[in-house]
Amino acid sequence: MPREFEDTKVIIGAIDGVHVWPVSNHKDLRGRLFKVYTDGPHPSFPENFETFEHFFTESKEGVFRGMHFQGAPHAATKVISIVRGEALDFLLDTRKDSKTFAHVQTQALNQDSPVSIYIPEGVAHGYIALREGTIVSYRQNVAFCESCDGGINGSIVENLLPIPLKETIRSERDLHLKEFASFSYTSKCSQ
Ligand SMILES: [Zn+2]
Numbered sequence: 001m002p003r004e005f006e007d008t009k010v011i012i013g014a015i016d017g018v019h020v021w022p023v024s025n026h027k028d029l030r031g032r033l034f035k036v037y038t039d040g041p042h043p044s045f046p047e048n049f050e051t052f053e054h055f056f057t058e059s060k061e062g063v064f065r066g067m068h069f070q071g072a073p074h075a076a077t078k079v080i081s082i083v084r085g086e087a088l089d090f091l092l093d094t095r096k097d098s099k100t101f102a103h104v105q106t107q108a109l110n111q112d113s114p115v116s117i118y119i120p121e122g123v124a125h126g127y128i129a130l131r132e133g134t135i136v137s138y139r140q141n142v143a144f145c146e147s148c149d150g151g152i153n154g155s156i157v158e159n160l161l162p163i164p165l166k167e168t169i170r171s172e173r174d175l176h177l178k179e180f181a182s183f184s185y186t187s188k189c190s191q
Helices: 154-160
Strands: 019-022 024-028 031-035 051-061 062-070 076-085 088-093 101-110 116-120 121-130 134-141 149-151
Touching: 031 051, 062 088, 062 154, 076 088, 076 149, 088 134, 101 116, 101 154
Parallel strands: none
Antiparallel strands: 019 116, 024 031, 051 134, 062 121, 062 149, 076 116, 076 134, 088 101, 088 121
């Protein structure tokens, strides 16, 4: 869990349009069955969502991924779910017209009490894996577009991490993402 909330550079709080719900988790002598979301008349979240692609990330303990989003004209919404292990998840509202702009929402992810998160367009996502082999499922409503792939440096949540950001394992790309304060999104895609 977060080590400290003092001196953070961000506003901690719920982000408008984000939905979090518990995943039904049925255990028996064989193992378990867990349902990450349901559509239909009693949906897990009150938004239209169709999966275009479904992928997983598997992470070593101490890996930090993020903060990532895919912006216009190929903006993506996502549903993420914890499959195995434990992580601390971060959401950052980058929508300037949002009443929760610059808010950060945190969510514990744990295989023993799993949740899914609906992440709307314009909300960046990242997490730190707290257990070896942590697996997170991502459903996305559009194809990946490299030219619309946006990212903000994980330093935005460094005061919320259980270990120092410099001790986390990050990709070269994530290490060089711009700070939120100097970030502005542009896409190389034509509309
Ligand atoms: Zn694009």
